[in-house]
Each structure stands twice: as structure tokens, then as C-alpha cells.
Amino acid sequence: MSKITVSGPPARATIRTVAEDAGVSVAAVSKVLRGAYGVSDGLREKVEASIGRLGYRPSVAARGMRGRTWTVGVLLIDIANPFLSLVVEGANSRLQASRYKALIGVGHSASEIETGLIESMIDYRMDGILLVAPRSDGPTLEAIGEQIPVVTIAHHQPDAARFDTVNSDDRVGARLAVRGMLERGHRDIAFVFYTHSGDERTAVATQRKEGYLAAMAEAGLSDRARVLRVEGGGNIAPRDEGFDALLDLPDRPRAMVVWSDMHAVPLLNRARMRGIDVPGELAITGYDNTPVAALPLIGLSSVDQDPARIGEMAVNRLLERIEGRRAPSHDFVPPAFVPRSSH
Amino acid sequence: MSKITVSGPPARATIRTVAEDAGVSVAAVSKVLRGAYGVSDGLREKVEASIGRLGYRPSVAARGMRGRTWTVGVLLIDIANPFLSLVVEGANSRLQASRYKALIGVGHSASEIETGLIESMIDYRMDGILLVAPRSDGPTLEAIGEQIPVVTIAHHQPDAARFDTVNSDDRVGARLAVRGMLERGHRDIAFVFYTHSGDERTAVATQRKEGYLAAMAEAGLSDRARVLRVEGGGNIAPRDEGFDALLDLPDRPRAMVVWSDMHAVPLLNRARMRGIDVPGELAITGYDNTPVAALPLIGLSSVDQDPARIGEMAVNRLLERIEGRRAPSHDFVPPAFVPRSSH
Structure with missing residues (x-):
């Protein structure tokens, strides 16, 4: 001593x-x-x-010796996000074809709740964990990946060594949205970002911003590129104040590529309610192609991430890890632009 | 032998x-x-x-002797239903104020998946289970209630002896919607029901239908009461064919009280896209007061069930059961009508 x-x-x-x-x-x-x-x-x-x-906590290898529980833990940042619900549905469909069941914990965007749930999943000897848009930082995730097979979704960390990542190719998605704007003749195109409370490097919104900047550069429009920010918020409920600030900008851009439908839908709604012609005066695109975007009364052009495919691929990677793969795998699912009347 | x-x-x-x-x-x-x-x-x-x-399987009492796992299982029929997500958020907030964590299983409207998940929750020695809109029948739920503390949400079974039920007062909610129609001068009011694949006696939609019929009778309009049915479906995606059949009825009612926003939102959308003036030619109300209904571009009048309160009350009842209460409790949370421009 x-x-x-x-x-x-x-x-x-x-x-x-x-x-x-x-x-x-x-x-x-x-x-x-x-x-x-x-x-x-x-x-x-x-x-x-x-x-x-x-x-x-026994290592993955030691745990394997004790036999499986045939249960996979899913950690979800927010249960009210319709895109993430579709990812989980995709994962569940794939799991039902195997012998596995999923049990889901909701992290509520708070890393301490998230960590507590992950510990419970390890204590329950679940066979692996899917982390959907986790708030935990890279080193924490690496430590978890040492204890249990882990695959993240919507978390960009291409150098992660002890877990797999599956993402939509968010840079490509944003480029497709910019291209959609260019094709309809727009040049004054801004990107609408949000105030992210976690690590911006691993956030999907950051990748989309980078894709937007690259597409503007390719089009020779770097000098017109602008990143605007709106305050947080995780659903499509109207938040008029923040959107009014955007709509009242003295040099309001002619077109807005919005990082998510969660902000694009209420922004489109607010613009139309204020008598601003969309797309005549303001073109808007979203991201996620949520069911609301597809309602003709909304008609929001958006980027489809193929959430069912993302969920399915993440489960495939997780099952490979449970079967013993240790080398990290980092996959991108190609997105598609869905043009509607808003841009 | x-x-x-x-x-x-x-x-x-x-x-x-x-x-x-x-x-x-x-x-x-x-x-x-x-x-x-x-x-x-x-x-x-x-x-x-x-x-x-x-x-x-050890009885609840015997399980109690072995100490708690401080985990509550939540069984959810469908993760993409925005109303149910808000119920789960309410339950999670209440649990976070206690020492308990929630782990959620998704039943996908299939009673065999549901039963498998419930068995896992019992095997994991969870301290209790919240069943949100379960598909299992009454006797099955009574048997589960013998093994573990159980509270159901959105399942009407007022004579259940071995578990608690927490519901929105669905009959009152439908009466409020009919009253809203009457106040705006409508008399030719139909109820839009759906084809339920489970036990209709315990379904929330059945209670709403009964409330509608009672309200029509009170108003002396029993002879004009009509129940129309549309095909299933669990989200707000457009399903135009089924709605066109409703809109093309030769004696289309002047007003429709729809059992859920899941059908009311796409019905409203379809009517407007076909050039039918809502509410001028057709008045529509929904049920659930989902975020989409509140978007001014949609403007759907709806019944608010107070999902956060339902989730919180269900957790309170479950914690009482975990603490030892055995007598069944059957609660109703009062709903409120939210008038907008659609009726």
C-alpha cells in the first residue's frame, strides 16, 4: 500500500x-x-x-464464452425523430430474420443518460449494441467497443478502431441538394445549419455543411457560400421566432439548403404563412425525406437517406462483429435527391 | 408414467x-x-x-425477494407513431426522476413478436412492464400480470384484475370532436373508423366510435350517424386510393370525425389536393393532436390526449405495483379539443 x-x-x-x-x-x-x-x-x-x-467488465472474447442472450441493444438519441424511427424499423426487420431481438434505450440527447443505458445493456449481457446518433465522444465509444460489439449510425468517425460506423453519405447528399438548386437556376444558395450541442466533428450536419461548401466551390460559387444557423429543436413543431430571424435577413438568400426536414418543414410552413412565395421568392430543400415532406400540401424537396437500408446494414455489421470480426468497417449508404415543388 | x-x-x-x-x-x-x-x-x-x-416463472412476490434490477420494460406497438413516441417520452421523464431506466421493445403489431419480447423482459428480471397499445388479448395479459407488475396504455379492459390500465378518456374525446362540429353548424357528421386487426373491444378506436354514437344520440341525430371504414396503415404517408373511395361517396357526409390524425392528415391533404374546400365543403377533425396537425399549412382540428400525462401516470401506477399494490387500478386522463381551421 x-x-x-x-x-x-x-x-x-x-x-x-x-x-x-x-x-x-x-x-x-x-x-x-x-x-x-x-x-x-x-x-x-x-x-x-x-x-x-x-x-x-469481461472483454468481448470472454463474454462470448458464456453463450449468447440473442438480444441486441439499440441506443436512440430521440424517439420522436421520424427518420430515426425508420432506421430502427429497418434494423428490427433485419433482426427478425435472425434469432435476435432488439431492446431500445432512449438517450434524450444527454451523454450521461446514454452512458447509463449502455452500462445496463452490457450488464444484461446483450450480444451487441447499435448506437443511433450517439452523444458520447470518440474515446468513450472506443472504450465501449472494447467491451461489447458496437456499430454506430449517424456518427462520422472514419478512424474508429474498435467499432463500426454506418452512415448515409452526407457529403454526397448535400451536393445533390445544391445540384438540385443549380439545375433550377439558383446561384444565391445558403446552407441552414443548427447549433449542435455535441461534438460537431462527428455530427451528420457537419458533413452536410462540408458537402454544401464543396458543391458551391465546384460551381465556382465559393464567394456566395453562406452558412446560417438556427437554434436547436428535435421535431417539426413550429418555432416561429428563429425562422422569422432567417426570413427577415436584409440580404435573405434566394435558396436555402436546410440540414434536416426537422427545420425545413416548419421553415417552409412559416414562409408560406407569412405570404412568402415558395419557391418563387425562396427555394427550400430539406434532408431526410420524412413522411410529412411527401404530403402534397407541404411538397418539400428533400434528400432520402434510405433509412431502412442503413438499419439493415448496421445490423449486418453488428452480427459480423458478434461472430468474431474485429477489424473496423466504415460504410456509406448512397442517398438520393427527391425533387418536389419547394425549390 | x-x-x-x-x-x-x-x-x-x-x-x-x-x-x-x-x-x-x-x-x-x-x-x-x-x-x-x-x-x-x-x-x-x-x-x-x-x-x-x-x-x-417465479411469481411477482418471489421475484421481489431477489432484489430489483431498476429497469422497466416498455412494449410499444409501433415506433413510428408520433403520439406513442410522446407517451414514451412522458414515461421516460417520470422514470428519470426515479432510479429506473426504461428498455423498449417494438411489437410491430404482431402478438407473437410482442409475446417474445415480454418473455425476454421477464427473463431479464425487469421490475415491471408498460404495455403501450398491446396486441395480446385479455387472458394473455392477465397471465403476464401474474408474473410481473404490468400497466397497459391505450388498451381498454376495465375489468382487468391482475394489471392496471391507463387511458385517455376516448369516449369523452370523441364527444368533444362531435360537439366541435355541432358548434360550427354541422349535422351530417360521420365517424371514420379503420379496419382493426386485433380485438376491437379493447381498441381505443372502438371507444371513440362509441363516444361518437353517444354524442350523435344526445344531439337527436342518431338516424344520421354513420360509421365509415378505411383500410389500416400506421403513419401519415399518403394512401390516396382508400381516401378517394371516401371522398367519392355519392352521399359524402358534410363532416368527418376521424379516429386518428394518422388518417385525418392524409385525408385532409387528399381532399385539398383534389380541390375540395376544407372546411367549406368537407369539415374534418382528427385525434392525437400530433405536431403535423399543428402546422398552420395543415391546420387540423384535433383531440389532445395529453400523452405526457398518460405516460407519467402509467409509470406512477407501475411503481405502486412494484412497491406491492395488488388491487387493480383503471385510470382515465381527460382529453381536450383543439379547434383549428379544418372543421
């Missing part, structure tokens, strides 16, 4: 440190972990006490 | 039949169930084998 402790996070507990702490062999800890036959009550209690004290 | 087996379901396994099968005392089975100190490996294995063979 006279060892000097270096400040910083404690070293991660391993099967070896658990064995040392309990004063037993690594083989004995392993037997307890897989619930092997012939483990005495005394040994089990000693090992479980050390596991609790050290906060040890 | 010479016993004559009477056909029919096998008698439910109890702690006593498990003890007989394992050849041990009831007290010994109970010790294994609560993970008590000093249980030998041999005894535990014998009892667990009998439990598996007989399909025994």
Missing part, C-alpha cells in the same frame, strides 16, 4: 488484476465468468467481490 | 411442483430462487433443471 499512485484514470481492470485481487488463478476467474460446472460458492463470492471492487 | 393426461394446457408450474419435480423442499427452491447464501452447486443445478423442464 506504499505504492505511489499516479493521478489520472485508474488502469482498466483485466481478468489478471481480478485474479490478483481475489488471490486466485486466472483460470479460476475464467471458470466463474463462464458459469462453469464445479465452482464452489466460496470461490464465486470471492471473485464476484473483486469484480465489483475493480469495476471489471 | 401411466397417468392419464387430460388434453388442454398443462397446469401452471408452481414453486411446489418444482420442489416435487426436483425432489427437494419448497424452502430449498425458494433459497435457490433468491440466490441465498449457502446453496450447494448440486442443489442449484437440480432446481434449475426442474424450473427449465416445467417452464416455471
Whole structure:
């Protein structure tokens, strides 16, 4: 106990440190972990006490030895987001074709709730986790990926080593939206971004902004590129104040490529209610191709991410990981532009 | 093995039949169930084998002895239904104020998927289950309520003995919608119902139909009451064929009280796209007051069920059951009519 402790996070507990702490062999800890036959009550209690004290979580490999629960955890940032609901439906359809069931936790855009749910999923010995638009940062996700097979959706981290990512190709999607504007003769095209509360580098909206800037540069319109911001919000409810500020800009752009239908639908609504002709005076495109966009009374041009395909591919990658793949995989699903009357 | 087996379901396994099968005392089975100190490996294995063979699930009371997992299961019929998402948000907010977490399973309107998920939740030793618009029938739900604390939402079964129900007062809601029509001078008011694939007696739509019929009778309009049906469907995507049949009726009613915004929004959309003046030629009200209804471009009058309150009350009832209440409770949350421009 006279060892000097270096400040910083404690070293991660391993099967070896658990064995040392309990004063037993690594083989004995392993037997307890897989619930092997012939483990005495005394040994089990000693090992479980050390596991609790050290906060040890068995590695993916050790977990595999204990057999499967045939359950996959899905962590969803927000249950009211219609695009994410379609992703989860796609994942569920794919899982139903296998033996797996999904149990979903809702993170409410808060990383501490998210972390608590992920810990529960690990404690319940789920076989893998799908993280849909997670708020946790890269290092946290890498640490989770060490403990359990993980695939993220709508989280851009192409250098992630311990988990897979599946994304819509958000840069391409934004370029398609800009191209749609160019084809209808627009040049004064702005991008409507939002105030993101998490890590902007991994956010889908950032990728779309980059795609917009690249498309403007390609068209020789870099000097006219503008990024406007509106305040947060996660549903299509009207939020008139923020949109009025956009609509009242003295140099209001002629066209707006909006990062998501969540903002494009109420913006379109507000513009029309104020008597602004869409698309005559203001062209608008959205992103997500939500069912509301497709209602002819709304008629919002939008980018379709193919959510069912995203959910299905993420489950395929997760099942591969559960089967033992360790090398990371980073997939992009191609998006498509759906032109309607709003641009 | 010479016993004559009477056909029919096998008698439910109890702690006593498990003890007989394992050849041990009831007290010994109970010790294994609560993970008590000093249980030998041999005894535990014998009892667990009998439990598996007989399909025994410990009763709620026996489960309580083993301590809590602080997890509540939520079974949701459909993740893409915006009203149900708001109910789950309300439930989650209430749970976050307690020590509990929620894990959600999606039943996809199929009772066999639903049953599999409920079994997983019981196997995971969740402390209780919220069933949101379940497809399972009354006897099945009573059997589940014997094994684990259960509260249903959007399932009308006022004589349920082993679980609680929390509902919007759907009869009152439909009467409010009819009253809204009467106040604007309409008399030729029909109710738009849908083809329900489950038990109509427990469905919210049936209660709304009854409320409509009662309100028409009160207004002396029983002879003009009409119930029209449209084909299923669980989101607001346009389904023009079914709606065209309604709109093309030779004696099309002057006003339609639609059982849900899921049908009222695309019906309103289709009517306007066909040049039918809403409300001038056709008045429409919906039910659920979804965010889309509130968009001024849609402007659908609707009944608000207060989904956040429903979710919160259901969690309160579930926590009471987890704390030991056994007498059934059947609550109704009062709805409110939200008039807009569509009626």
C-alpha cells in the first residue's frame, strides 16, 4: 500500500488484476465468468467481490464464452425523430430474420443518460449494441467497443478502431441538394445549419455543411457560400421566432439548403404563412425525406437517406462483429435527391 | 408414467411442483430462487433443471425477494407513431426522476413478436412492464400480470384484475370532436373508423366510435350517424386510393370525425389536393393532436390526449405495483379539443 499512485484514470481492470485481487488463478476467474460446472460458492463470492471492487467488465472474447442472450441493444438519441424511427424499423426487420431481438434505450440527447443505458445493456449481457446518433465522444465509444460489439449510425468517425460506423453519405447528399438548386437556376444558395450541442466533428450536419461548401466551390460559387444557423429543436413543431430571424435577413438568400426536414418543414410552413412565395421568392430543400415532406400540401424537396437500408446494414455489421470480426468497417449508404415543388 | 393426461394446457408450474419435480423442499427452491447464501452447486443445478423442464416463472412476490434490477420494460406497438413516441417520452421523464431506466421493445403489431419480447423482459428480471397499445388479448395479459407488475396504455379492459390500465378518456374525446362540429353548424357528421386487426373491444378506436354514437344520440341525430371504414396503415404517408373511395361517396357526409390524425392528415391533404374546400365543403377533425396537425399549412382540428400525462401516470401506477399494490387500478386522463381551421 506504499505504492505511489499516479493521478489520472485508474488502469482498466483485466481478468489478471481480478485474479490478483481475489488471490486466485486466472483460470479460476475464467471458470466463474463462464458459469462453469464445479465452482464452489466460496470461490464465486470471492471473485464476484473483486469484480465489483475493480469495476471489471469481461472483454468481448470472454463474454462470448458464456453463450449468447440473442438480444441486441439499440441506443436512440430521440424517439420522436421520424427518420430515426425508420432506421430502427429497418434494423428490427433485419433482426427478425435472425434469432435476435432488439431492446431500445432512449438517450434524450444527454451523454450521461446514454452512458447509463449502455452500462445496463452490457450488464444484461446483450450480444451487441447499435448506437443511433450517439452523444458520447470518440474515446468513450472506443472504450465501449472494447467491451461489447458496437456499430454506430449517424456518427462520422472514419478512424474508429474498435467499432463500426454506418452512415448515409452526407457529403454526397448535400451536393445533390445544391445540384438540385443549380439545375433550377439558383446561384444565391445558403446552407441552414443548427447549433449542435455535441461534438460537431462527428455530427451528420457537419458533413452536410462540408458537402454544401464543396458543391458551391465546384460551381465556382465559393464567394456566395453562406452558412446560417438556427437554434436547436428535435421535431417539426413550429418555432416561429428563429425562422422569422432567417426570413427577415436584409440580404435573405434566394435558396436555402436546410440540414434536416426537422427545420425545413416548419421553415417552409412559416414562409408560406407569412405570404412568402415558395419557391418563387425562396427555394427550400430539406434532408431526410420524412413522411410529412411527401404530403402534397407541404411538397418539400428533400434528400432520402434510405433509412431502412442503413438499419439493415448496421445490423449486418453488428452480427459480423458478434461472430468474431474485429477489424473496423466504415460504410456509406448512397442517398438520393427527391425533387418536389419547394425549390 | 401411466397417468392419464387430460388434453388442454398443462397446469401452471408452481414453486411446489418444482420442489416435487426436483425432489427437494419448497424452502430449498425458494433459497435457490433468491440466490441465498449457502446453496450447494448440486442443489442449484437440480432446481434449475426442474424450473427449465416445467417452464416455471417465479411469481411477482418471489421475484421481489431477489432484489430489483431498476429497469422497466416498455412494449410499444409501433415506433413510428408520433403520439406513442410522446407517451414514451412522458414515461421516460417520470422514470428519470426515479432510479429506473426504461428498455423498449417494438411489437410491430404482431402478438407473437410482442409475446417474445415480454418473455425476454421477464427473463431479464425487469421490475415491471408498460404495455403501450398491446396486441395480446385479455387472458394473455392477465397471465403476464401474474408474473410481473404490468400497466397497459391505450388498451381498454376495465375489468382487468391482475394489471392496471391507463387511458385517455376516448369516449369523452370523441364527444368533444362531435360537439366541435355541432358548434360550427354541422349535422351530417360521420365517424371514420379503420379496419382493426386485433380485438376491437379493447381498441381505443372502438371507444371513440362509441363516444361518437353517444354524442350523435344526445344531439337527436342518431338516424344520421354513420360509421365509415378505411383500410389500416400506421403513419401519415399518403394512401390516396382508400381516401378517394371516401371522398367519392355519392352521399359524402358534410363532416368527418376521424379516429386518428394518422388518417385525418392524409385525408385532409387528399381532399385539398383534389380541390375540395376544407372546411367549406368537407369539415374534418382528427385525434392525437400530433405536431403535423399543428402546422398552420395543415391546420387540423384535433383531440389532445395529453400523452405526457398518460405516460407519467402509467409509470406512477407501475411503481405502486412494484412497491406491492395488488388491487387493480383503471385510470382515465381527460382529453381536450383543439379547434383549428379544418372543421
